[in-house]
Amino acid sequence: MEIITEYGSSLLIVACVLGFFTAWGIGSNDVANAMGTSVGAKALTLTGAILVACVFEFAGAYLAGGEVTETIRKGIIDPSLLASTPHYLVYGMMSSLLAAGIWLLVASIFGWPVSTTHAIVGAIVGFSAVCIGVESVSWGKVGSIASSWVVSPVLAGVISFGIFKSVQSLILDWPDQFQRAKKFIPGYIFIVGFVICMVTLLKGLKHLGIELSTPESVGIAIAFGAILAGIGRFLLSYVKETGADARQGKLSDLERMFAILMVFTACAMAFAHGSNDVANAVGPLAAVVNIIQSGGQVMAQSALPGWVLLVGASGIVLGLITLGYRVIETVGRKITELTPSRGFAANLAAATTVVVASGASLPVSTTHTLVGAVLGVGLARGIGAIDVRVVGKIILSWIVTLPAGASLSILFFYTFKGIFG
DSSP: OHHHHHHHHHHHHHHHHHHHHHHHHHHHHTTHHHHHHHHHTTSSOHHHHHHHHHHHHHHHHHHHOHHHHHHHHHTSBOGGGGTTOHHHHHHHHHHHHHHHHHHHHHHHHHTOOOOHHHHHHHHHHHHIIIIIOGGGBOHHHHHHHHHHHHHHHHHHHHHHHHHHHHHIIIIITSTTHHHHHHHHHHHHHHHHHHHHHHHIIIIISGGGTOOOOHHHHHHHHHHHHHHHHHHHHHHHTTOOOOOOOGGGTSOOHHHHHHHHHHHHHHHHHHHHHHHHHTHHHHHHHHHHHHHHHTTSOOOSSOOOOHHHHHHHHHHHHHHHHHHHHHHHHHHHHHSSOOOHHHHHHHHHHHHHHHHHHHHTTOOOOHHHHHHHHHHHHHHHHOGGGSOHHHHHHHHHHHHHHHHHHHHHHHHHHHHHHHHHO
């Protein structure tokens, strides 16, 4: 308690800086999962993708980031075991932020798409088990998180496979593809709006003091989806048949319509990513804030200050603007050959999986989810459409991330302990 009283202000300032730094790393690396497919499919330019992501990553982080943040800040470690040593929890959370931030910086410089969720969860479990004790880790919660890393890519792959198959049966397998696309694409846009709005209303707005019943949420989500579908239909009306095709170095008339749809799914994916991955930065920061503001009490229940989410959301946007282009280009052009019709299926499946996971308070890996969704689209076209070597390298980066995050957090824990006592 004495350390919290004596160094509380200093610890809080350092934690805020480290939380912002980790959020910056998330923006510079993981945002590629939201925008890479859109750039690779030529539905958005790199500049356009960054602008879209800035708006929707921020909105998702601030409006719907509270549920997963709850899991990160107090679901992985049992707070009651640290009641007598709150400063150890502060050191550990700061160490986890610094470890994840440094690993993300290194990965972003080299253009590696790594899992920030792996980095932060691995860091928290690492310092807890080694520096405090194995019993301090809520292994049941860690097990559910770990299982979600397997379930989420499989689920996203199944959903994207089904979506792309529906596109084939409703549009691509017919001779009048252009007219059928104009007919059915607004329906897909409706689904995008409904899914994002529904999960946000049900789970994401509690920290703003807004709670709606399920029927109210359904009604609002249907209205929101219908409005988006109407906007999409209006935009599609301006797309005319020109006879352009890929051999002329242009998107075909059909793919130009799917490019409009993919702008909507890109917004959805950015919103979904912000809602889930902001927790990796602000979860540990929120834990530190609550301990210091309470004078050293490790509470089982505590409020999430809105400004903490604001720190995370701002950091994500800045990271995206400054270094995000490196990983966007890697993901967008190397995993598989993408067109708007394929990329939209992957984006919608990944976004749906991530926002549902956010609503269930599970910090899933957006990287895992999107790769699973892209693989699902690839399998819908045949196994030859998948670049197995690139997927193998990505999986290897996931494996390395866990021990890297854990090792760095242990090192930094003892460093903070040596500085503050």
